[in-house]
Amino acid sequence: MMADQRVVLVTGASSGIGETCARFLSQRGHRVYGVSRRAAGASNAGDNGVIHLSMDITRDVSVKQAVGFLLQREGRIDIVVNSAGIGIAGAIEETSIEEARTQLEVNFFGVLRICRAVLPAMRERGSGYIVNIGSIGGLIAIPYQGLYSASKFALEGLSESLRMEVKDFGIRVVIVEPGDHKTSFTENRRPTDESSGNSPYRDRFHRAVARMAADEQSNPGPERVARLVYKIVTTANPRFRYTVGPASQRAAVLLKRIAPYSLVEKVMRGHYGV
Secondary structure (H helix, E strand, C coil), X not given: CCCCCCEEEEECCCCHHHHHHHHXXXXXXXXXXXXXXXXXXXXXXXXXXXXXXXXXXXXXXXXXXHHHHHHHHHCCCCEEEECCCCCEEECHHHCCHHHHHHHHHHHHHHHHHHHHHHHHHHHHHCCEEEEEECCHHHCCCCCCEHHHHHHHHHHHHHHHHHHHXXXXXXXEEEEEEECCCCCCHHHHCEECCXXXXXXXXXXXXXXXXXXXHHHHHCCCCCHHHHHHHHHHHCCCCCCCEEEECCHHHHHHXXXXXXXXXXXXXXXXXHHHCC
16 A cells, blocks of 8 residues: 555445545545445455445444454555435425434434444544535425435534544544535435325425426536545545535525524525425
């Protein structure tokens, strides 16, 4: 391993932001392991230089085994990018507890499992970066994506506390909050079971989801998120929070901080047609 080459673990590396971050970091000389459930065991580096590793972040045993394998093989993990995530859509009234658990299991508890698995080795070395991929939807709730927003709001709190707890061990914790980007997340978003029936929310739900999809697919791909992640992990003392995405969505974050909530609500309801 080259002296300036670092070992990177990227979750959700089979598509979207995770795949782009893994490829971007690999192209800049780092030894990148991209993990996902789709990977079959551990493979050699492909055309993009990323080594694919099988891991199910919803299972304790899978996370421990994969992280243990990586540490045994490389001796360290320098950077973690927690990018794995899913999205469900539907009115909160029409979201079952099981569907809500699934949403949080991946987007929140999956990150917690990864952090718990990698932190002992990072503490022992006295260094490391943990970059959690949140969402502007974790700062401003999105109608008909209430459980997705809840998972990302929870990730904000987890990341903020973790940063304070591990800073003295030389570990930097950062949260990146992307707005809409063109990825396969749009086509993979799953409606809740009840929202598919004769729902009293039906018309508003379909308008909101159509607007979400249009916003996502009309924006550039996730390359700027990958560039930002690279900037973060090559900065000695990165700040805690980075928001990236369309100017209008970043402006909405600022609006929520300074304006009465009634105005923010009016803007959001109008934008999503609810």
